Amino acid sequence: xxxxxxxxxVMKSNPIKSIRNIIIILSVFFVQCTAQVxxxxxxxxxRKLMVKxxxxxxxxxxxKVLDAMLKVERHLFVPPEYKSLAYEDHPLPIGEDxxxxxxxxxxxxxxxxxxxxxxxxxEIGTGSGYQAAILGxxxxxxxxxxxxxxxxxxxxxxxxxxxxxxxxxKIGDGYQGWEKYEPFDAIMVTCSPSHIPEPLKxxxxxxxxxxxxxxxxxxxxxxxxxxxxxxIFQTDIIPVRFVPMINFEGKEY
Ligand code: SAH
Numbered sequence: 001x002x003x004x005x006x007x008x009x010v011m012k013s014n015p016i017k018s019i020r021n022i023i024i025i026l027s028v029f030f031v032q033c034t035a036q037v038x039x040x041x042x043x044x045x046x047r048k049l050m051v052k053x054x055x056x057x058x059x060x061x062x063x064k065v066l067d068a069m070l071k072v073e074r075h076l077f078v079p080p081e082y083k084s085l086a087y088e089d090h091p092l093p094i095g096e097d098x099x100x101x102x103x104x105x106x107x108x109x110x111x112x113x114x115x116x117x118x119x120x121x122x123e124i125g126t127g128s129g130y131q132a133a134i135l136g137x138x139x140x141x142x143x144x145x146x147x148x149x150x151x152x153x154x155x156x157x158x159x160x161x162x163x164x165x166x167x168x169x170k171i172g173d174g175y176q177g178w179e180k181y182e183p184f185d186a187i188m189v190t191c192s193p194s195h196i197p198e199p200l201k202x203x204x205x206x207x208x209x210x211x212x213x214x215x216x217x218x219x220x221x222x223x224x225x226x227x228x229x230x231x232i233f234q235t236d237i238i239p240v241r242f243v244p245m246i247n248f249e250g251k252e253y
Contacts, residue, residue: 024235046087054089062111068137077130094128109211113186124174125190129155136164145174176201192220193245193253213242
């Protein structure tokens with residue numbers, strides 16, 4: 001009987017309490033959603049500013065490259081502790097003593113290759129996977145090689161999670177190129193050897209372009225190589241500083 005009474009009481013007070021609880025839950029949910037939307041739009045705004053101030057204003061004008069830089073979410077490719085710096089005007093550590101390049105350098109190297117959708121591109125030095133994603137926005141087939149197993153596995157997983165079905169990667173020594181898929185219309189090297197690797201020259205298609213930083217550990221030149229009638233022509237672009245290209249023993253090329 002008592003139980004019955006208390007049940008009735010509960011029944012009576014419940015709808016109001018429940019409605020109040022639902023309102024509280026909905027408000028919290030709404031506040032959280034609003035905060036997330038604001039956070040997302042803040043990040044998108046940072047990316048827009050990055051493209052405008054760091055990239056366009058320094059002379060990059062290829063709309064396709066600018067669109068790719070606007071689209072790819074750079075903050076997803078850097079370690080959590082550097083997310084807030086992802087859109088700043090400098091390189092960032094990505095672990096294993098390696099770095100993700102400054103956004104402007106990524107855009108410059110990409111623009112110089114004058115990529116077409118149908119081009120087959122090889123990248124040496126997958127690192128975080130960010131540059132590969134930019135290339136993946138522009139071309140149907142992208143191949144990327146990373147020598148560091150930890151970085152390579154992480155980057156390939158992320159690219160897969162983001163749905164880049166057109167990017168194929170492997171752990172390997174990029175000095176040797178990727179014979180299985182040659183010739184490449186474009187090759188981008190994002191680590192620096194002291195000389196231009198012969199296998200990469202050979203795997204470049206007729207009329208193809210290779211962008212590569214060459215030099216010593218501290219002084220390097222970004223150079224553009226073009227293959228015409230089997231001959232390689234070189235144009236110097238700007239002085240740069242990339243991490244060295246190494247072999248599996250850690251020795252610098
Ligand atoms: N493109 C990358 C940044 C690359 S940093 C990005 O967008 O994040 C240079 C990378 O080259 C490093 O991850 C380094 O491990 C790798 N590397 C060095 N020597 C290499 C080699 N012989 N073959 C492939 N990758 C190499």
